[in-house]
Amino acid sequence: xxxxxxxxxxxxxxxxxxxxxxxxxxxxxxxxxxxxxxxxxxxxxxxxxxxxxxxxxxxxxxxxxxxxxxxxxxxxxxxxxxxxxxxxxxxxxxxxxxxxxxxxxxxxxxxxxxxxxxxxxxxxxxxxxxxxxxxxxxxxxxxxxxxxxxxxxxxxxxxxxxxxxxxxxxxxxxxxxxxxxxxxxxxxxxxxxxxxxxxxxxxxxxxxxxxxxxxxxxxxxxxxxxxxxxxxxxxxxxxxxxxxxxxxxxxxxxxxxxxxxxxxxx
Amino acid sequence: xxxxxxxxxxxxxxxxxxxxxxxxxxxxxxxxxxxxxxxxxxxxxxxxxxxxxxxxxxxxxxxxxxxxxxxxxxxxxxxxxxxxxxxxxxxxxxxxxxxxxxxxxxxxxxxxxxxxxxxxxxxxxxxxxxxxxxxxxxxxxxxxxxxxxxxxxxxxxxxxxxxxxxxxxxxxxxxxxxxxxxxxxxxxxxxxxxxxxxxxxxxxxxxxxxxxxxxxxxxxxxxxxxxxxxxxxxxxxxxxxxxxxxxxxxxxxxxxxxxxxxxxxxxxxxxxxxx
Numbered sequence: 152x153x154x155x156x157x158x159x160x161x162x163x164x165x166x167x168x169x170x171x172x173x174x175x176x177x178x179x180x181x182x183x184x185x186x187x188x189x190x191x192x193x194x195x196x197x198x199x200x201x202x203x204x205x206x207x208x209x210x211x212x213x214x215x216x217x218x219x220x221x222x223x224x225x226x227x228x229x230x231x232x233x234x235x236x237x238x239x240x241x242x243x244x245x246x247x248x249x250x251x252x253x254x255x256x257x258x259x260x261x262x263x264x265x266x267x268x269x270x271x272x273x274x275x276x277x278x279x280x281x282x283x284x285x286x287x288x289x290x291x292x293x294x295x296x297x298x299x300x301x302x303x304x305x306x307x308x309x310x311x312x313x314x315x316x317x318x319x320x321x322x323x324x325x326x327x328x329x330x331x332x333x334x335x336x337x338x339x340x341x342x343x344x345x346x347x348x349x350x351x352x353x354x355x356x357x358x359x360x361x362x363x364x365x366x367x368x369x370x371x372x373x374x375x376x377x378x379x380x381x382x383x384x385x386x387x388x389x390x391x392x393x394x395x396x397x398x399x400x401x402x403x404x405x406x407x408x409x410x411x412x413x414x415x416x417x
Numbered sequence: 418x419x420x421x422x423x424x425x426x427x428x429x430x431x432x433x434x435x436x437x438x439x440x441x442x443x444x445x446x447x448x449x450x451x452x453x454x455x456x457x458x459x460x461x462x463x464x465x466x467x468x469x470x471x472x473x474x475x476x477x478x479x480x481x482x483x484x485x486x487x488x489x490x491x492x493x494x495x496x497x498x499x500x501x502x503x504x505x506x507x508x509x510x511x512x513x514x515x516x517x518x519x520x521x522x523x524x525x526x527x528x529x530x531x532x533x534x535x536x537x538x539x540x541x542x543x544x545x546x547x548x549x550x551x552x553x554x555x556x557x558x559x560x561x562x563x564x565x566x567x568x569x570x571x572x573x574x575x576x577x578x579x580x581x582x583x584x585x586x587x588x589x590x591x592x593x594x595x596x597x598x599x600x601x602x603x604x605x606x607x608x609x610x611x612x613x614x615x616x617x618x619x620x621x622x623x624x625x626x627x628x629x630x631x632x633x634x635x636x637x638x639x640x641x642x643x644x645x646x647x648x649x650x651x652x653x654x655x656x657x658x659x660x661x662x663x664x665x666x667x668x669x670x671x672x673x674x675x676x677x678x679x680x681x682x683x684x685x686x687x688x689x690x691x692x
Contacts, residue, residue: 158498161494161495161498162495162498165491165495166513168566168569169513169514169517169566169569169570170517171528171532172525172526172528172529172531172532172566173517173520173525173528175528175531175532175538176520176524176525176528179531187530187531187534189536228426228427228430229427231423231424231426231427232423232424232426232427234420234423234424235420235421235422235423235424235425235427236421236424236427237420238420238421238423238424239421239424240421248424248428248431251431251435251436252431254435254439255435257623257675258668259623259624259626259627259644259667259668259671260624260627261627261629261644261647261648261664262439262442262627262664262667262668265442265647265651265660265661265664266438266439266441266442266664267434267438268651269438269441269442269445269657269661270433270434270437270438270441272657273441285434289430289434289435292427292430296427346519350518350521350522352522352523352630353629353630357651357652366521367521367523370521370523370524370527371523371630374523374527374633374634375638378524378527382524383524386520386521386524389519389520390519390520393519394516397512
């Protein structure tokens, strides 16, 4: 009995610890005060200001644009790369490629960041949109490959061969057989790439340029003077929409599972 | 058809964006710019032996180790509790651990300023209880708390997924053979969850030792960890040679840490196999 209460208390404290800052953020997005001080009354001012604050809207625009572009490009490059790596003979070359692919995953973000910064400076590429996009693609591809490779290993390797025996061209076999077979891996790879890109700070911070920043960088530079509550409002909106999306997906899954079950019963 | 040709473009990408940049950092670390040309030197690496810099390295490693140990102690039980719940409740609890990560981590860390500040909620409770308000911000404790907060899920999730996969019949067998709850834990559950613990340790230690954001936000402007030192050299001082040298030294420490954990992992798996 006592043990059960202790267990419940421990779980409660853990989740309180995890959610306390989020609750604070959401509450303060409705607070009628610019500072981090006490509660000064309810307001929707920050939500209204969000749509006129050009700094934050620009940062949001670049954050989303970079996330969409880098996840699409890294998913395409990563899918082909994974198929190619899977097709390599087990040996020294394959091992080297796999290990090099692991490097950005294992290296601390800051090392990846400064090494890319050094490269761009060495190649005399001007820091800005291009460097930001290239660095995001670079750290996203390895995760895409790592999420697709297991699906390729699970796939029956005679499937594409059978398709080609039946007259499919290699590209047709790839499009109609291999890609559908590894689709779950591609989708989860794209999702990982999107989340990593939208949330990234360290790598963007070192490879950003004048006039091109993302939300994380804006937050970091604001932190010294005090964060504009508009950011709280924006994050609350993004957080709530993700939550709603998740609930919808969950409900749909449940429905699908139920109708499938019913189908089996018939 | 040879599928492997699809990997050739990516191999080129790997060389340009992963191999060459790292080689450049190595090159910068062992050279200095003199008379417009590069000159080989060990001066950058030797400069790090200055007691001030060694102190920064020591504080970074100490804080990262403390973070790892505390997240392990706090996280292991919750990982175990989640793994033992009914599947429906289990999924919800795992999700509850993942959801906070959807909110920008800088913002979540920043929110701790509101919680821990002079007029913050924690101090409000402390004064309600009749104590003097505490100085909670801009010290080691605040940075440590920020790290524990940010990296706790990275410890809990791998431990959970390993324990969840443990065959329940092993635990039942141990109980049938007369083991009490404590023995079941120390002789069955704990040894079988070592791989998860090792993954958790690497996933917490590595970002903790290299962070510069948490220390800047919660430790104040003067707070220095090795990550801050690298940031300072690259972005503010502009001494890329010394910055590269520090990056290389940090990478070496992380490699050592990873070698130790993976060795520990192998040994355990080899020697404590159940049969």
